[in-house]
Amino acid sequence: MISVGRRFAAALTSGIAVAGTVYVATGLAFFTSNGAAAENLPAIAEYFLPMALVLFVTYSIVSALEIHRYWFTAAVVGLVLGMVSAIAGTALGIIATGAELNAEAFTFIVATLLGTNLIFVVVTIIAAVTVGRRVWNALTVVPAQPTQLIALVRAPSSQLGEGELTHLDRVPVDAELADSQWEGYVAALRANGFETIEVPAADELADSVFIEDTVVVFGEVAVLTSPGAESREAEIEAVRVSVTELGLELHEITQPGTLDGGDVLKVGSTVYVGRGGRTNAEGIRQLRAIVSPLGYSLIAVPVEKVLHLKSGVTALPDGTVIGYPDLVDNIDLYDRFLAVPEAEGAAVVVLSDDAVLMSSSAPKTAALIADLGYRVVTVDVSEFEKMEGCVTCLSVRIR
Known part of the structure; x- marks a missing residue:
């Protein structure tokens, strides 16, 4: 202005x-x-x-x-x-x-x-x-500045092991190890050019570390979600404050609509949204009404085999969708699909046009992606994977 x-x-x-x-x-x-x-x-x-x-x-x-x-x-x-x-x-x-x-x-x-x-x-x-x-x-006219890479993150709760589970059996979570892994994850983002902004931690909210589920960003527009799990509704308010401070245009999914950010996969101007246990039809309808005027096409994808769409598929920088076939409900919905050999390898965070961040639990997938000419950064997120989390869940990337 x-x-x-x-x-x-x-x-x-x-x-x-x-x-x-x-x-x-x-x-x-x-x-x-x-x-x-x-x-x-x-x-x-x-x-x-x-x-x-x-x-x-x-x-x-x-x-x-x-x-x-x-x-x-x-x-x-x-x-x-x-x-x-x-x-x-x-x-x-x-x-x-x-x-x-x-x-x-x-x-x-x-x-x-x-x-x-x-x-x-x-x-x-x-x-x-x-x-x-x-x-x-x-x-x-102010000369355009180099694009600033920002990632919202939120430190894990000591009660992480008590969070919501849908498809996995509950196993003990080492809270101290989770803290250490989260710090390594944040350090990897910073090492690759991201400025990390920490949303205040909330120890009483077991799943709050999975910040991706609370807000989805489309350029200068931020959409606050409406969590499909009632226990996660209280996570939104602190994220709202941080997003507002960034000066983004704010929209919001409201009840009876539900939407988790982990169900939203952006590939260029196409937005795939998982219709599963956490995101309902009304939430998808509201998101479509928000993003269509921005030039995005929204495709709804039924999700049954995993908690969120991005637990089963994500996309490489060139737009190729990758996933572990046994966890993908509808492979034919994607224009370009590459099968990966490990379930933990289905999730990648795009760091740049030639680099991705992924879990160290999937070395075969890391080698496959590296062989495609990408620089692969791996981090240990095993304690979060016990809670149906992955590398995408732990941050909201803003470009």
Whole structure:
């Protein structure tokens, strides 16, 4: 967003640039068309000065309102302001001579639009489309900065082992080892260019480390989810605060809709959403209504064999969907599918165009992906895998 001071300065500068250009160009046109006689200069300068002053004021106002943003609106602005300035400026010139501004004078003023002042109107249109817009953009458009990689993370609860389970039998979880593995995971993100932002930990929320389920990000738009497990509903509020502080446009899935972020797989402009135990039809409908205007196509995918869609499939940087066939319900739904040899290898986090992060529990899959020309970073997340988690669950990546 442009600050008020910057907008004001840019508007005034644009006004000066347009009015000055029109004043000089129109004056020179009349000077040369009248034989370039030096004695004519004062009269020409005096005649067009009131018009230029009116143009400066009106164009500055238009600039501040950004009505001239597009070339065609700038052309309309030039036409309207050229005529207004020519009429008002000529009227001021007549008043300055002490003459009465009556019906006859007004008829004369209007007639000048097809005669003496026509060149002023034409030059104003050209200047508004070219000079005005270029000066405005030069003063207001901030050069694009390199894309900043951000990852939201949340430290594990000491009660991680008491979290929700759907497809796996419960086994003991080593909380201290989970803490150590989480720190290694965060360190791997940082080592690969991500700035990590920690959402405040919540020890009373056993599954809160799986932050991916709470929010899905589409460019500058963040969609807060509606967890399918009632025990996880309280995870949303702290994430809402962090997302708001990042300045993202906020949307939200509301009851009776349910949606877990682990069920959302983005592949280019296609969004696959798992319809399973945690995400229902209403949640998918609400997400479709949010992302369709953003240019995304949403494809609903039935999920029965795993907790979340991304427990069974994820995608490589080139868009190839990978998965462990025994855990994939509908392989034919994906345009390009690559089978991997280990269940733990189905989940990868895209770090860059040529690098992925994955679990060290899947060495055969790591070798397969490396053989495709990718740099593979592995981390130990075994304690989270006991709770049906994976590398994608532990962060929300924002690009």
